[in-house]
Amino acid sequence: MRRLLTAVMLVVLAAWPVYGAERQEKPVLGRVAEDVSQMRRETVENVEEVRRSIDAQRKELKETLQRVKRDAAAAREHAGRLETELAGLRAREAELTAELGGRQEAMRKIRSAVRDNAALLLESGPIYDVPGMAEGWRGTLEGMTAPEHFPSxxxxxxxxxxxxxxxxxxxxxxLVRQPVHIRDGSLVEAQVLHYGAFQAAYAAGDETGFLTRVRGADAPQAFAYRPDSAESGMIAQAVSGTGKGPVPLPADVTGGRVLADPPARHTMLTAVMDGGMFLWPIMLIGVVGLLLVAERCVTLGRVRANGRQAVEQVLHGDRNMTAQAGRTPAERVVRRMCTPGGTPDDAEQMERRLEQAVLEELPPLERFLQTIRVLAAISPLLGLLGTVSGIIQTFRIITAHGNGDPKLLSAGISEALLTTEAGLLVAIPLLLCHHFLTRRVNTVMLDMEAAGTSLIAAGSSGRQQ
Structure with missing residues (x-):
């Protein structure tokens, strides 16, 4: 196309001077016509050549496009195969990761179990040599207790x-006789009873106790734990063989941990001391509540509900008795409802006297009941306050010393639990007693009201007759 445009422009530029000279000479026009014809032929030839070139390039481009399309299709197919393979590899990776995690967990469990059992066997190791043990077994087990060691x-x-x-x-x-180190450290000959591979009891004169194997010592050594009188008697009978029949013996199933560090003997006094300062007011509330309940039980237990008999006495002529002569609340209410002359008055006045008499009788009956209820409500609140105090103390110890030693945490936990327990132990009986005492007061009140109502009804019917 560029060649065609160039030829047209050359023709125009060549013809322009000729036509500008107003066509002066015909021969010049002939030459121009020949030139134009020549240029036309050349131009046609050039156009044909350009068209053939364009056709060739178009064909080449079509072939290139087909080849690119085939390559793209092959690339897409290959990419699909790679994606499928990648998905398979990822699934396999997940399976292998899960399998590896399971095997690592199994290895950790194996290592932990072996380490714990080796440490247990070393710590609670037999107090005497067991026949058949391999030489150097202690050293091998000590190596197995290393944190990162995986056993073979x-x-x-x-x-x-x-x-x-x-x-x-x-x-x-x-049952053997062998040298042992008693509690004062001296080496003496003692009668020793080995029961099992992990515990032994001895008797050396008046001293009895339990033995442990100290590494590097020439003989077993006595625990610092002192058996009580019952345990000493059982050990002496078992070691001497004087007991009749089987003799029960205490055994430390923890491999000597309890004997090496025996727990303190807990009594009521130690429990009170461990409960902290909030346990004392709870105990005081319990004592005061118990005294009040006892007083109310004695007082209300003497009160009889005999309103019907009191009404019958008044209606059958025994009306000259004063109100103070009544022995029960119902009798006193009935006497107060009558006139000083002993005759019932009209119903309205008798109702007012009934209300006044019942109100006068209520305070002695309900005395201390609200106090008992308040004490029952305060007791668990003090227990909760002691629980909060114990938890705060526990967290302070954890902040200062960490939580590695459970004994450091026992004080706060003991205070929390003991105060809660004491508060509930005081509150629950007081609530039950308050309930039963309230029911007893309600029974007496109903008896007084029933007696007064019966007397009013009897007076009304007598006036109508």
Missing amino acids: LEEVRLLLHSMLLSVEAGGRMA
Whole structure:
């Protein structure tokens, strides 16, 4: 196309001077016509050449486009295969990750179980040598207790073999005489009873107790724990063989932990001391509430509900008795409802006298009932306050010393639990007693009202006759 445009422009530029000279000479026009014809032929040839070139390029472009389309289709197909393969690889990766996590968890459990059992066997190790134990088993088990150590199969077999031998030895008992270190540290000959592989009792003169194996010591050593009189008697009978029949013996199933650090003997006084300062007012409330309940039980227990008999006495002529002569509230109410001459008055006046008499009789009956109720409500609140105080104390200890030692936390927890328990132990009986005492007062009140109503009805019917 560029060649065609160039040829047209050359023709126009060549013809312009000729036509501008007003067509002066015909020969010039002939030459121009020949030139134009020549240029037309050249232009046609150029156009044909350009058209052929365009057709060739178009064909080439079509072939290139088809080839690109085929390549794109092949690329898309390959990408689909790669995506499918990638999804499969990801699924396999997830399966392998889950399997790896399971195996790692199993390995952690195995390592933890082996480490814990090895430590348990070392800490509560037999107080005397068990026959059949492998040489150097203690050193091997100590290596197995390392945090990052993963046991080999041989080490696991050694641990299992040692535990089986210890369990087997735990079912045997042996009575021997051997040197032991008693509580004062001296080495003496004592009668020792081995029951099981992990515990032994001894008797050396008047001293009895339990033995433990101290690493590096030449003989077993006595625990600092002092048996009470009952335990000492059982140990002496079992060691000397003087007991008739089987003799029960105390056993420390924790492998010596309780004997090495025995818990303090708890009594009522120690429980009160562990309860903190809020336990004292709760106990005071309990004592005061108990005294008030006892007084109310005695007082209300003497009150009889005999309103019907009192009304019958008044109606059958016994009307000259004064109001103070009544022994029960119903009798006093009935006497107050009558006139000083002993005759019932009109119904309206008798109703007013009934209300006044019942109101006068209520205060002695309801005395201390509200106090008992208030004490029953305050007691659990004080227990809750003690619980909050104990929890605050526990968190202060955790902040200062951490939570590694449970004994440091026991004081606050004991205060929290003991005050809550004491508050409930005081509140529940007081509430029950308040309920029964209130029912008793209501019964007496109903008896007084029933007696007064009966007397009013009897007076009304007598006046109508």
